[in-house]
Amino acid sequence: MYSQMLEARIRSNKMKSIYDPVTVLANVGEKRQAALAELGIVTIEDLLTHFPFRYEDIQVKGIYEIEDQEKASLKGEVVSEPVVSRFGYKKNRLSFRLKIDRDVITVSFFNQPYLKKNIVLGEEITIYGKWDEKRKSLAGIKVLGASSSSQDYSSVYHTTKKIKQKTFVNLIKAAYQEYQDFIPETVPEALREKYRLISRKEAVYAMHFPSSEEQARQARRETIFEEFLVYQLKMQFLRKKQKTANAGVSVDYDIARLKQFIQTLPFELTTAQKRVVNEICADLKKPVHMHRLLQGDVGSGKTIVAAIAVYAAVTAQVQSALMVPTEILAEQHMETFASLFDPLEVKVALLTGSTKAKERKEILAQLKNGEIDLIIGTHALIQDTVQFADLGLVITDEQHRFGVNQRKTLSDKGTEPDVLFMTATPIPRTLAITAYGEMDVSSIDEMPAGRIPIETTWTRPKNFEHTLEFVERQLNQGSQAYVICPLIEKSENLDVKNATDIYKRLTAYYQGRYQVGLLHGQMKAEEKDTVMETFKQNEVQVLVSTTVIEVGVNVPNATTMVIYDADRFGLAQLHQLRGRVGRGNKASYCILVANPKSEAGIERMKIMTETTNGFILSEKDLELRGPGDVFGHKQSGTPDFKVGDIVSDFGALEAAREEAAELVHSEHFLSDHQYAALREKVNQEQIETGTFS
Ligand code: ADP
């Protein structure tokens, strides 16, 4: 009843706000609300900022205007009956001839026989597809219909099966229609002028429905600047608060016991590890908050550094919490820490979504009475029911996977605990400082001695049989292998291999000799765990996977990594994937299978074969990627931002940081009307509740 009244008032414009729930829209009922929520869309603002991840050029072009392999829309008259022919295993092709001016070309759609009904002999039609210059043929992606629209670009959104692209576009149009006058100009006028930014209202529209490439570029500039500015402000306020708050607690650890612990380790710390341990310990001891980022390549030994910090906390009799993004990773850490700490009578516990109720109850009690020294877990750790006796140290692994909110919620459970963020996506130091606001940064830029570097090669897809033979030779020596594919299932994009297909192919190839498993993001957590477990136990020797494997999987017996369509990934991601092998004492291999079309793609493949140092790779990445390609794919190492990319939009990030630093110290920021929208935006994300009041 109450909510109905509220909605009626909202509809009558009296108190419309961009933060209204999506249900205020006429065609959003309960079902659609739930479907939108799955995409993280709750408010009108969420909806309006769920930007397309890609645009398709639907402006009709002539065949002499386009290049080989370019995606474009062609319009012509259907001059042959469409025929569907079958080939291979369950495959079919729908083809017909299309007359464009004086030329006749062939159009083919693969595995979409149902499109036949849309193609009528003698009628005019527009097809979006990929042009093959040599064959004078178009590999169809979409039938755009007979009428050419006034727009040149069609937006493509990340959605689920429950909401179709068309529906989504309509929802956004409806939301814009009703709320365009309530879109706040978050970036203050002065900055808007200084950086020549278009209005937010214009930008939001053009992000969805650009009428030209230039307009899309301007919309993107505005959006990125706002996003970076809000983020930097949040970071700076956090930082300011930490600096001025009542002194943080000093973790007064026992240096003698700590040294003893380090001596019991089965190896000597690298110089880089020693340096960062010193940096962290100094922070712990100081009565201020540690707010430090620990970055280092996969395998550089961050975990042991974290363990040393935890042990320091133990000797100071405070508790520690380690939060990781996935259950697999949590369990792995549990094993590592338990074996490290068992002899020392340090009590470690694991808390995840699948912890049984009874065990959970017990763990919560022991956390509260201080029996547990270290709790390892997933998001489950930030629930209200989780309370500590004395939480002194919070560590988050793969920090970029968590929102600032989640990290903060965990820290709030202690009285000013020290916080360490770990990330295996090394980025150049200068960039890190800017990207993470005013965090302190520790870098492990060297690998433990004696590691056999991973040997990386690049091969073309036509040599795939050879690749499989090579993999088999490794399997014959008792090792295991990963095969990574960019997608789960067939997509419109014909030349991208998908995990399901590759899985079938490899199962057939290795039949009777080796077991092949399949892992992808649309599987349930339990299914994923089962597959991972069989791989860990070596019941499965070859694991075909999408990039879900990326975060923190550790199977030292896996020595070979094959990455299919490797040019579809950015350097950072390739590097992450490659880091899944080379974790044992056997020689490891990474095979990039790719047919890159662009210079940059070729360059990326080459660089990957030349170095395994993540810091060098990230510097190269910085060099290679110029200003962001508006219509290209977004590949970001740090998915903190919806649109902005800290590498290619570095200039904007730096500008935003400078402006934020000034604003945070300005007397007028908290009172002046011109900053009201910006204040609300920062507050809305609830990072600093209380900061402004
Ligand atoms: P990261 O978390 O940075 O990916 P880990 O901490 O998991 O890396 O370390 C990878 C492996 O290297 C582990 O098996 C660990 O025991 C080992 N290791 C860590 N530091 C050293 C060192 N200084 N010398 C030899 N091996 C080390």
Ligand code: MG
């Ligand atoms: Mg790690």
